[in-house]
Amino acid sequence: MANDRKIKIALAGKPNSGKSSLFNQLTGLNQKIGNFPGVTVDKRTGTCQLDDKSAAEIIDLPGTYSLYPRTLDEKVVAEVFTDQKGKFYPDKIVLVADATNLKNCLLLLTQLIDLKIPTVLALNMVDLAAKSGQSIDLKKLERKLDMPVVMINARNGTGIDELKNILARPLKASSKTIYQSDEESKSLIEKIRIKFNLTSDYEAYQFLQQSDNLVFLPKGEREFIRQTAKENNFFAHKYQGAETVMRYGFIQDLLNEVILRSSDEGWKKVSHGIDRVLTHKVAGYVIFFLILFLIFQSIFAWAQIPMDFIDSTFAQLSWRLDRLFPEGPFFELISHGIVPGIGGIVIFIPQIAILFAFISILEETGYMARVVFLMDKVMRKFGLNGKSVVPLMSGWACAIPAIMATRTIENWKDRLITIFVTPLMSCSARLPVYTILVALIIPDYKVLGFFNYQGLVLMGLYLLGFLAAILSALAMKFLIKVKERSYLIMELPTYKMPKWSNVGYQIIEKTKAFVFEAGKTILAISIILYVLASYGPPDVMNEAKETVRKKTTGLNLSEAEIQERVASYKLEHSYAGGLGKILEPVIKPLGYDWKIGIALVTSFAAREVFVGTIATIYSIGNTDDPSTIKQKLKSEVNPETGGPRYTLAVGLSLLVFYTFAMQCMSTLAIVKRETKGWKWPLIQLAYMTMLAYLSAFAVYQFLN
Amino acid sequence: MVKGETAIISGFTDEQLSVKLLEMGFLPGTAVRFNFTAPFGDPVCVSVSGYDLSLRLEEASTISILN
Secondary structure (H helix, E strand, C coil): CCCCCCEEEEEECCCCCCHHHHHHHHHCCCEEEEECCCCCCEEEEEEEECCCCCEEEEEECCCCCCCCCCCHHHHHHHHHHHCCCCCCCCCEEEEEEEHHHHHHHHHHHHHHHHHCCCEEEEEECHHHHHHCCEEECHHHHHHHHCCCEEECECCCCECHHHHHHHHHCCCCCCCCCCCCCCHHHHHHHHHHHHHHCCCCHHHHHHHHHCHHHCCCCCHHHHHHHHHHHHHCCCCHHHHHHHHHHHHHHHHHHHHHHHEEECCCCHHHHHHHHHHHHHCCCCHHHHHHHHHHHHHHHHHHHCCHHHHHHHHHHHHHHHHHHHHHCCCCHHHHHHHHHHHHHHHHHHCCHHHHHHHHHHHHHHHHHCHHHHHHHHHHHHHHHCCCCHHHHHHHHHCCCCHHHHHHHHHHCCCHHHHHHHHHHHHHCCCCCHHHHHHHHHHHHCCCCEECCCEEHHHHHHHHHHHHHHHHHHHHHHHHHHHCCCCCCCCCCEECCCCCCCCHHHHHHHHHHHHHHHHHHHHHHHHHHHHHHHHHHHCCCHHHHHCHHHHHHHHHCCCCCCHHHHHHHHHHHHHHCCHHHHHHHHHHHHHHHHCCCHHHHHHHHHCCCECCHHHHHHHHHHHHHCCCCCCCHHHHHHCCECCCCCCECCCHHHHHHHHHHHHHCCCEHHHHHHHHHHHCCCHHHHHHHHHHHHHHHHHHHHHHHHHC | CCCCCEEEEEEECCHHHHHHHHHCCCCCCCEEEEEEECCCCCCEEEEECCEEEEECHHHHCCEEEEC
16 A cells, blocks of 8 residues: 555444444544535544554545435445545445444445455444343454454444554455345346446446436436346346345354354343333423423523623723724724624534533434434424424524434425424524523513523523424425325434543534634624724715714713714714615514614624624724623613613514524525525525514514 | 234335335344334334334334234
8 A cells, every 4th residue: 555645444334333433533633524525415534643654534424224325415325435436435444333233234344345345344332242242253253254353442442543553554355245146137237347447246236226326427327327227127126125135144144153142131121111211101201391491491591601701701802902902994893893703703602512512412322313203203293204303403503504414304395394494493593682682671580489581581482483393394294295205214222321522522513613604604794794884975974073063062962972972873874874774664663773674684694693783883882881782782772762772572573583584694505505406495585584574573563 | 013022024015115124124034023102102113133223103014024
């Protein structure tokens, strides 16, 4: 093996086999998260130092049971392994297998053997297998498969060094052939193999089996394969069934020889015992909702402490910089535009971290699969799928990863409905809007000594979004007619303690994605907004001071008060003020003024910008005071009534508006990508905006 | 089948679904155990080939059994 380029090593295996843990063990923090080209399937790559001389690029592939894909995620795996010229075609594969359940893990392995790609078998969870009374004859297994077998524990790192050593050495493909195609198709396979210059018969067979899935082949060639297959009576489905049965036959014989088993299945019984409680008619749902409630309370209560700290730190920083810098537009941009803008991004981190900590613990323990199991029947009534629960729940963090997670739903209609309604789930970007407005209009009382009103209102908003999502799904179930069946065949993994470093990686990954992807939009808009709000038609702006002075002569105002009025006059006549004023007649029935109008316009790109906009607008109106946004809003007066601007009616109307409105460019972009066109995102945008406008209208008119 | 019962898989009534079921370890001749159901009786949890799977009733009903 030449050392002038990094070798590529792919990690493959079925879901829940410990692939991600192994990936984290091998690469540590040297990870890159991206997409596979052309599709939006997560691609995790990282570098691993194998020994002193060589390093390797590790690719973590989506979990799959076999090469025959049912979802986009699994399709990627089939493509990677059959595209020899592809960017990701691995030099070596590590097949991660769950030793407690070898049988199902080895199906993919036997297919890889036939593809003639050098492979190492990594047996994970050997400790658990041993506890269940199973021991494996490693030498025999190596001999029978003609490949190295390593025992690892991906959770604590045992065996990782040995695996690295094996990967650093040259590795030959296994000489075994497991699947022999039947006589009739032999000549056909040979023909394809020669035409495409493939190394193995099985690869040619895969070309015949799934020409539609192999998008790296030019269209004409795919058509050629399809025609050839048809002419030669190649029955894809029939052969697939026969192939699977044959492979399992081989695996069974193999396992009979290498596994010494005692009949003790005690560890399984523990899982069933837990399941009896967690999937119980009553207890199961009670526990599920208690967990959900715990998540809300912790986001609201625990996250508050670091958030307050971040909030005051950035307010201080902005104030100090203002004192430190000489006057000038550039320095003002930094202290009033950029610093508060960055503060507005950083403030989300505590909430995102806590939420993903919970979600990843639920996934790690195996509870998430039970949530699907519990909810499938209910969700199906609403045109959703048990698998929709995970994206919908993730929608509480952010619609973007949630919509990406819908890829695990095989059925197109179920998937489309899930994508369509997920943005109605209150995402973390709405939380700052909620938090500020709830704190502003709802008194901080406690009920029963434990729950406070603010927490209850917050939970109510989440439920409102959830109900809107469910009811919209129900409506869509009847509107969309697709003839495709939906199914749910899913493993229920045994319960495990979560591996905390995996939880940690998940938190880092999600936070990074937010800060560097959503953060860019937020910062850019904060700056544009600052400029829009600080500059206007030059003649009006230059004369601002004079105009205000003329108007206020005789009022006997102090110099500071005049300054404030100048600033507020400038904002009103800035470009942003103009935009807000144009909108005012449209949003007046909802109880909003032009300042809220500006915030609505700018937060169309991303809802969280509402808070940033409000911060910018009011800090410009009142530059000397480093007080927090909340206090500024509280002191804001409605000139028509003389009372506070943010009354209960206005506050609730805004809350409802933000619960339903799309207000997120990034979501639209991801929906466009996932549905392959502008049709669905535009329908979604129109639907959600209408829903938001009408509901906010109803709320304000009713309460006012 | 009733809860806790074990049976032998004899075949499938749905060709399209059978490929997926085979891959997941529902092989003719292997034992399948019906463990428990979700609260509304659907989906069901079964053990096959040494692990637990959840299936909808309509999916489970395409598996023919001998018992």
